[in-house]
Amino acid sequence: MKKSLSLLTVGVMLTLSLSACSGSNTAAPAASNAPGSTAAAADDNKPVTFTYYRFGAGKNINTNETPIGKELEKQTGVNFKVETLVGESKTKSGVMIAGNEFPDVISPEGEIDKFMDAGVFIALDDLIEKYGPNIKRVYGPYFNKMKQKDGKIHHLPYSANQGFIANPNVDQGAFWIQRGVLKEMGYPQIKTLDEYFDVIKKYKEKHPQVDGKDTIGFSVLTYDTNFFTITNPAFHLAGYPNDGGLLIDMKTREAKTVAIDEATTKRWVKKLNEVNAAGLFDKESFTMNKDQYLAKLTSGRVLGYFAYDWQVGDARNNLAKAGIDDKRYMPLPIVFDKGIKDQYLDPPSFVNNRGIGITKSAKDPVRIIKFWDNMLKEENQILVQWGIKGQTYEVDDNGMFYRTDEQIAKIKDPKFYEDFGLKEFAYSWPRYGNSSVVKGNNAYDPSKQPVVAEKNFTEGDKALLKAYNAKVFTDLFSKPDDRPWYPAWSINKGQGTPEQIFEQKMSDLQKKAYPEMILSAPDKFEKAWSDYSSQASKLDIKGYEAFVTKIVQARASGDWSK
Numbered sequence: 425m426k427k428s429l430s431l432l433t434v435g436v437m438l439t440l441s442l443s444a445c446s447g448s449n450t451a452a453p454a455a456s457n458a459p460g461s462t463a464a465a466a467d468d469n470k471p472v473t474f475t476y477y478r479f480g481a482g483k484n485i486n487t488n489e490t491p492i493g494k495e496l497e498k499q500t501g502v503n504f505k506v507e508t509l510v511g512e513s514k515t516k517s518g519v520m521i522a523g524n525e526f527p528d529v530i531s532p533e534g535e536i537d538k539f540m541d542a543g544v545f546i547a548l549d550d551l552i553e554k555y556g557p558n559i560k561r562v563y564g565p566y567f568n569k570m571k572q573k574d575g576k577i578h579h580l581p582y583s584a585n586q587g588f589i590a591n592p593n594v595d596q597g598a599f600w601i602q603r604g605v606l607k608e609m610g611y612p613q614i615k616t617l618d619e620y621f622d623v624i625k626k627y628k629e630k631h632p633q634v635d636g637k638d639t640i641g642f643s644v645l646t647y648d649t650n651f652f653t654i655t656n657p658a659f660h661l662a663g664y665p666n667d668g669g670l671l672i673d674m675k676t677r678e679a680k681t682v683a684i685d686e687a688t689t690k691r692w693v694k695k696l697n698e699v700n701a702a703g704l705f706d707k708e709s710f711t712m713n714k715d716q717y718l719a720k721l722t723s724g725r726v727l728g729y730f731a732y733d734w735q736v737g738d739a740r741n742n743l744a745k746a747g748i749d750d751k752r753y754m755p756l757p758i759v760f761d762k763g764i765k766d767q768y769l770d771p772p773s774f775v776n777n778r779g780i781g782i783t784k785s786a787k788d789p790v791r792i793i794k795f796w797d798n799m800l801k802e803e804n805q806i807l808v809q810w811g812i813k814g815q816t817y818e819v820d821d822n823g824m825f826y827r828t829d830e831q832i833a834k835i836k837d838p839k840f841y842e843d844f845g846l847k848e849f850a851y852s853w854p855r856y857g858n859s860s861v862v863k864g865n866n867a868y869d870p871s872k873q874p875v876v877a878e879k880n881f882t883e884g885d886k887a888l889l890k891a892y893n894a895k896v897f898t899d900l901f902s903k904p905d906d907r908p909w910y911p912a913w914s915i916n917k918g919q920g921t922p923e924q925i926f927e928q929k930m931s932d933l934q935k936k937a938y939p940e941m942i943l944s945a946p947d948k949f950e951k952a953w954s955d956y957s958s959q960a961s962k963l964d965i966k967g968y969e970a971f972v973t974k975i976v977q978a979r980a981s982g983d984w985s986k
Contacts, residue, residue: 469501474792475527478852479516479535481714482508483842490845491815492808499804502795504529506848512648520544526783528792531852534649536579536777540572541919545781547576551793558800559793562586562856569776569984572916579781580796581774585857588772589867592877592896595858597660597732597768599758603888604750605727611891617661617692620758621699624727628704634725641704642728645717645735651935654709657730658682658692663764665771665904668913670972674905677980679912679972681965683930684957691760696942697949710939724751741838749884757901770911771904772859776984777914780853796854805856806863808849810870816844817870825866826875835870836880909979912972926968933959 473486487493488503497503507527509516517535520526521542532539539545552559562584563570570577599620605627606612614620624641631639644654656666659682664671671680671688682688699705706726708716714735720726721739733740733755743752757766782789798804810817810825816835817827827835834840841847849855860868867873871880877896881889894900917924937956944952978984 468794471497471501471503472788472791473503473505474529474786474788476504476506476529476531477520477527478506478508478531479513479533480509480531480852482506482847484508485848487845487848490843490848491812492845492849495807495812496795496799496804500791500795500798502791526785528783528786528788529780530783531780533778536779537917537924538919539781540578540916544783545578546784546786546789547574547578548580548782548793549576551782551789552577555790555793556797558797559854562800562854566774566776569774571985573918579779580854581776581779582851582853582855583775583857584855585772585774585860586868587861588859589861589869589872590898591859591869591872592874592898593733593871594755594768594897594901595733595871596770597656597666597730598755598901599657599728599730600753600755601728602724602726602750603752603754603884606754606888606891607750611888614756615759615762617695617758617760620728620756621695621704625702625704627727634723637723637725640706640720640726641702642699643706643717643720643726644709644730645712645714646710646935646938647713647717650714650735651931653731653735654938655682655689655934658685658688660766660768661692661758661760661764662688663759663767665767665769665907665910666913667907667911668915670912672907672909672912672976674907677909677973677977679969679976681930681969683934683965684960690953690957693938693941693953694949697944697946700942701946705942707943710943721753722746724748729753738838741836741841744882745836745838749882752884754888755897755900766902767904769898769901769904771907773907773910775911775914777916800854800856802862805860805868806866808845808853808855809868811844811846816846823864823866824875825863825870825873827870827879829879832876832879908982909976912976915972915975922964923968923971926963926965929963930960933963 485506486503487506488497493503513533513535517532517538520530521538521544526544530539530544559580563580566581566584567577570579570581572578599617601614601620601624605623608627608630609623612619612623614623621642628639628641633639646654652669655669659667659669659671662671662682667679669682671682671685672678673680684690696705700707706720712720718736718739721729721736722742724743729736740753757768759766782792786792799808806825813819816831817825818831819825835846838847856862856868858869859872862868867876870876889895889897889899892900917927933956937952937959941949941952941956
């Protein structure tokens with residue numbers, strides 16, 4: 425699954441007579457807090473706690489329990505009680521909508537169309553115009569991309585780039601392999617899928633067990649909304665970025681789904697069938713939850729996996745903290761055949777169907793929008809990413825940010841990272857894009873600051889990079905080609921539309937068919953594929969492709985209104 429437009433100027437005044445809890449799709453603060461009133465001035469920094477539900481994994485927390493959140497509360501009086509997803513996202517969103525009572529703020533992730541269609545989020549245009557100078561500064565160039573079907577803005581995306589700095593580390597999708605495998609095999613050049621699994625097979629034959637448990641050749645996370653992790657490699661292997669299960673022609677801008685494409689999906693799934701027959705595939709890939717998956721990666725038993733880096737951050741951090749370099753993983757830009765140019769690294773993009781919105785149940789939309797606007801001041805964007813000067817970063821004589829060895833060690837500690845607030849504010853809030861530049865020529869994301877990246881490299885990192893003649897890990901990957909529509913997966917489908925129904929039915933079919941195709945005996949694969957392909961062909965593939973093609977072509981020409 426799962427980035428020079430004019431500013432939107434809105435001159436409509438807030439309708440003060442409406443209650444913020446009335447269910448209206450426009451923001452309406454109570455009259456006692458009318459702009460310019462004495463009550464509004466007096467209450468501007470009065471302590472208040474808003475509720476925030478996030479459709480993602482994490483820890484339930486009050487933001488003011490962290491130093492970063494405490495500083496933001498000091499500036500605004502605002503604290504957020506954050507609750508994160510437990511169970512399945514579709515079930516939770518359905519229960520919320522049926523009850524018609526909501527927290528003040530929701531980050532709905534993949535359920536966003538459902539919440540939009542149910543009219544859960546208020547329009548933000550008037551609030552932004554009146555109280556959001558920093559929101560306009562940061563998001564203004566993207567306003568046309570943020571409008572919904574009614575022509576209004578209902579949520580703030582998590583990312584709006586302010587300049588660009590490349591990442592020295594791979595933070596997107598890749599085929600990952602355990603470093604000890606590469607070391608023992610003499611640091612082989614691995615480019616193709618066959619080469620990747622051949623190396624894993626040879627190593628597993630030498631080391632069938634780890635700490636008394638069977639070594640796992642290859643594992644994939646498919647739990648809940650993560651099923652794309654096993655379907656997406658098909659297009660990556662063919663040299664395409666993550667456009668959401670689609671191959672988009674660079675010249676014609678025509679979209680083609682890979683769902684039953686024999687050159688990509690069939691080839692990928694058949695390879696997994698062979699890998700399973702060879703005893704290399706983790707059969708629990710279709711049954712384990714995310715915590716179980718991350719525990720496996722941390723255990724050192726898994727030799728290889730495909731994932732997007734943001735899916736496995738906890739495992740990566742725990743392995744780094746353990747200091748056993750051979751059990752950590754190296755990202756590789758694997759393709760089907762030599763000669764295919766990999767496109768794992770994301771091109772510059774704007775994702776407009778993920779973000780944070782104020783619900784119609786919110787008790788004070790004005791205070792919330794003011795908090796977000798304050799949060800988008802550059803000094804606060806530095807705060808939520810770098811932390812507090814003297815505690816988690818320093819500034820040299822040239823104004824460049826850096827971290828001492830002691831500070832880097834603190835940041836690497838998952839507990840400190842979470843307790844300080846750096847984990848809480850790393851995503852899921854109004855923010856600059858990860859590739860942004862702040863205060864001179866500093867990277868917004870500390871991991872992209874060269875001096876920090878170099879200090880973070882362990883001796884094992886340096887040895888690995890030297891063995892592959894690279895200065896940073898992204899040197900191993902091809903530079904992304906420009907795709908002005910990217911990413912196509914962010915196209916809003918809407919609940920109940922033919923396109924949304926197509927995606928849901930295809931997803932349901934794949935969740936049933938992939939285990940059958942991959943875990944079947946090799947002589948049963950062709951029939952399993954034929955059955956899947958036949959059922960998928962009954963869905964309106966052509967109609968779906970035509971829909972996406974039309975919007976991709978419009979986006980490529982600068983029109984993001986659809």
